[in-house]
Amino acid sequence: MINDIKRLKNILTESGIEKQEAQAEIDFILKYFLNIKLEDIILGKKMDSNLIKKAFEIIKERAKTKQPLMYILGFTIFMNNKFLVSKDTLIPRVETELLIKTCQNLINKNSKVLDIGCGSGIISIMLNKLKNCYVDSCDISVEALKIAKANSQNLKSNVNFFQSDLFDNVQNNYDLIVSNPPYIPLKIKDTLQDEIKKHEPHGALFTNDDLGIHFYKKIIKSSPKYLNPNGYIAFELGINQAKFVKDLFLSNHFQNIKTFKDLNDIERVIVAQKLE
Ligand SMILES: C[S@@+](CC[C@H](N)C(=O)[O-])C[C@H]1O[C@@H](n2cnc3c(N)ncnc32)[C@H](O)[C@@H]1O
Known part of the structure; x- marks a missing residue:
């Protein structure tokens, strides 16, 4: 699972997205799309395989089109609330x-x-x-x-x-x-x-x-x-x-x-x- 997370980040950086931005986007995906903490993955907690598959689709689209991640996800978090965009x-x-x-x-x-x-x-x-x-x-x-x-x-x-x-x-x-x-x-x-x-x-x-x-x-x-x-x-x-x-x-x-x-x-x- 941790390798999946590394691969997701690599897809972004290899497409030319800055390392720091790529990390922030992966953190966002983990927290608000996959609903899991990095610590839990390290401790071996399994993630929903359909969600991981979907995360790869999202990240590949982000890398290919350079559309802002929030438009691909269709939402953002603002003042701790989920807003559709x-x-x-x-x-x-x-x-x-x-x-x-x-x-x-x-x-x-x-x-x-x-x-x-x-x-x-x-x-x-x-x-x-x-x-x-x-x-x-x-x-x-x-x-x-x-x-x-x-x-x-x-x-x-x-x-x-x-x-x-x-x-x-x-x-x-x-x-x-x-x-x-x-x-x-x-x-x-x-x-x-x-x-x-x-x-x-x-x-x-x-x-x-x-x-x-x-x-x-x-x-x-x-x-x-x-x-x-x-x-x-x-x-x-x-x-x-x-x-x-x-x-x-x-x-x-x-x-x-x-x-x-x-x-x-x-x-x-x-x-x-x-x-x-
Ligand atoms: C900078 S965005 C701000 C959106 C939102 N209030 C926010 O803070 O995220 C400016 C908004 O003004 C709207 N806008 C542009 N021209 C306008 C006009 N003449 N009358 C009313 N709204 C307008 C745009 O459609 C856009 O949604």
Whole structure:
């Protein structure tokens, strides 16, 4: 059995995938697909032969197509919960946990929240589960919304999903508008890893402007109509975008602007308040 695990890793490294990444992917397969600990294999515990066979198929496909592992598996783990993903949704990133944790401190169970660009639904679903508050959640992509709804059902959350191009179909007012919008300038597409640029949905990643701030600008400008007095906006940010988004908030008369750094010391989250 331990030899099977070594062979799985070799298939990945021989296809050109970095050793560290290959190890992380094998660890993920062991924990969340084969449901077994390496120690148990070493101690001689048998694995289900059908599952091992399937693991070889998955890893061979990963090596051949270079599709992200999570798309081949059809799920990822985010904040200890299993979320379905598909080629129509961004694969949730660990950075987004900081956005969710920041939002947690801005709301309570009576708050009304809007998540713009929900993708697989991670932000909406986690905020609803953690705070038991009302959450509306929209995306322009009908296909992404199907995945978000399935996740909400699987995780027993209560989120109201609907299709909308930004605020087009939004009808309520909110205490918090949260978004992790597309923020990568299209002009730097070629600098991204193939896994990202060839497989993740372009509509979830890229903006046409040079700074990647198109969506922040649009959301901030339209938001006053949809915010309750003293309501907040919270965004995830791309690298070096904090100063530009801060200026957008200031020029639209938002106050109490705060940024939060991720583990790599990057200003990753920004929050601002619309005072009465
Ligand atoms: C960076 S992804 C974030 C997905 C998810 N919230 C997350 O954090 O993993 C951005 C999402 O915004 C959606 N989106 C792009 N343009 C949009 C628009 N004009 N209106 C609403 N959603 C949009 C994309 O379909 C995508 O799901």
